[in-house]
Amino acid sequence: MNIKHVNLLLLLLLTSVPKLNAQEAMAIWPEDKMPNSRGMKLDEIEVDERITQVATPGIYSFFPSKEENKGAAVLICPGGGYYRLAHHLCGFQLAKWLNTIGVSAFVLKYRLPHSPDLIERHTAPLQDAQRAMRMIRANAEKWSINPDKIGIMGTSAGGHLASTLGTHSEDVSAIGDPLDKLSFRPNFLILISPVISMGTYTHTGSHDNLLGDNPSKELVEKYSNELQVTSATPPSFLVHAIDDHSVSPRNSMMFFQALIDNNVSASLHIFPQGKHEISITRKLGSAALWTSLCEMWLKEMGFI
Numbered sequence: 319m320n321i322k323h324v325n326l327l328l329l330l331l332l333t334s335v336p337k338l339n340a341q342e343a344m345a346i347w348p349e350d351k352m353p354n355s356r357g358m359k360l361d362e363i364e365v366d367e368r369i370t371q372v373a374t375p376g377i378y379s380f381f382p383s384k385e386e387n388k389g390a391a392v393l394i395c396p397g398g399g400y401y402r403l404a405h406h407l408c409g410f411q412l413a414k415w416l417n418t419i420g421v422s423a424f425v426l427k428y429r430l431p432h433s434p435d436l437i438e439r440h441t442a443p444l445q446d447a448q449r450a451m452r453m454i455r456a457n458a459e460k461w462s463i464n465p466d467k468i469g470i471m472g473t474s475a476g477g478h479l480a481s482t483l484g485t486h487s488e489d490v491s492a493i494g495d496p497l498d499k500l501s502f503r504p505n506f507l508i509l510i511s512p513v514i515s516m517g518t519y520t521h522t523g524s525h526d527n528l529l530g531d532n533p534s535k536e537l538v539e540k541y542s543n544e545l546q547v548t549s550a551t552p553p554s555f556l557v558h559a560i561d562d563h564s565v566s567p568r569n570s571m572m573f574f575q576a577l578i579d580n581n582v583s584a585s586l587h588i589f590p591q592g593k594h595e596i597s598i599t600r601k602l603g604s605a606a607l608w609t610s611l612c613e614m615w616l617k618e619m620g621f622i
Contacts, residue, residue: 341410343376343427346449351493354442358435367406368398371433375446377453378405378425380413381461388420388622390467391458392508393450395426397474400443400527403427408473411598419613420622422463426450428479431528440528440541441490447483448491448502455500467621469506469552474565474594475524477512478543480504481573484554485546506621507554508612511562511596514569515542521565544569547576553583555615557608559592585615 350357352375363371377393394416396409403409405425413423428446431439451468458465472480484507492498513521516529516538529537539545554577558567567588577584589596592605616622 341378343374343378343425344453345374345376346446346453347375348493348495351495353445353491353493354437356435356437360433360435367404369403369405369427370401370430372403372427372429374427375429375449376427377450378410378413378427379461380410380417380423380425382417382420382422384462386417386420387422387462389462389464390420390469390616390621391422391424391454391461391463392416393424393426393447393454393468393470393480393504395428395443395447395470395472395476395479397472397476397511398430399521399523400431400475400478401523402430404473407597407599408476412471412473415598415609419616421616422461424450424454431530439530440537443479443528444482444486445491447479448489449497451483451502451504452491452497452500456497467505469508469621470504471508471510472512473510473597475513475521475528477509478514478524478528478541480507480509481512481514481543482541482546484552485543485548487550504552506552506616506619509554509556509570509573510608511558511565511592511594512556512569512573513565514544514573517542519566519568519572521569544572544576547573547580547582549580549582551577551580551582553619554585555612556584556586557596557605557612558586558588559594559596559602559605560588560590562592562594564594583619585611587611 409425589605591603
């Protein structure tokens with residue numbers, strides 16, 4: 319084979335290699351069966367690695383190696399004030415860290431309350447979270463996951479969604495298919511700088527985006543998750559910073575107090591520094607210890 323033929327062969331090989339796609343989400347709803355939808359066809363809008371309009375709710379999957387797999391899994395709810403999804407910083411990075419400790423991770427791409435497709439704004443994020451948890455359990459054997467060791471993690475407004483899934487028992491995601499029979503209840507909660515209350519110490523943006531203008535007292539109380547804790551609420555790990563001026567650390571403190579009052583195992587860590595930036599890459603001072611503490615807690619609780 320002469321050099322001309324070799325170059326031609328190389329060119330053909332290079333042009334035939336499929337284009338590598340970025341991480342793609344698996345849809346959680348069957349086509350035309352998504353609840354709380356007007357049936358509109360929306361475009362996905364992403365700006366500066368933040369999604370501001372969700373076209374198709376789904377989960378991004380991240381798996382540890384078979385040798386390191388501990389059998390546990392975590393559904394991650396990215397923050398963004400219920401206006402956008404910071405799915406890279408508050409999703410993908412957390413998922414990759416969880417993989418390093420042998421935990422499978424799923425980043426939830428949930429519908430935002432301002433979507434023009436929604437019939438009822440405040441229900442959509444919870445519907446997507448319930449369905450995603452059921453989908454993970456439905457595939458637990460396939461993905462080498464223990465269905466009794468599936469938790470949920472959330473940062474900021476994502477922490478509100480995570481705590482909502484952990485405290486609300488009403489099924490708002492049933493669509494009449496086999497997944498309806500599976501539990502959407504998480505086995506544990508990991509909440510990072512979470513919005514918890516819709517009352518006095520709420521994050522105004524999250525409150526307004528989720529509940530709209532002038533919500534009823536009943537709706538405010540329903541989504542103030544410190545008021546929804548019962549003895550059935552899963553064990554919880556909470557992280558916050560005392561200098562967080564975006565989401566008051568009182569949110570974590572109130573949730574922790576409610577857990578203790580209901581005899582639910584809980585671990586609360588409020589650091590002197592960290593602002594509203596506690597994550598994997600933005601670690602300030604002693605707040606950098608949160609990942610080690612969380613790993614130790616997961617071991618102590620028997621989840622990994």
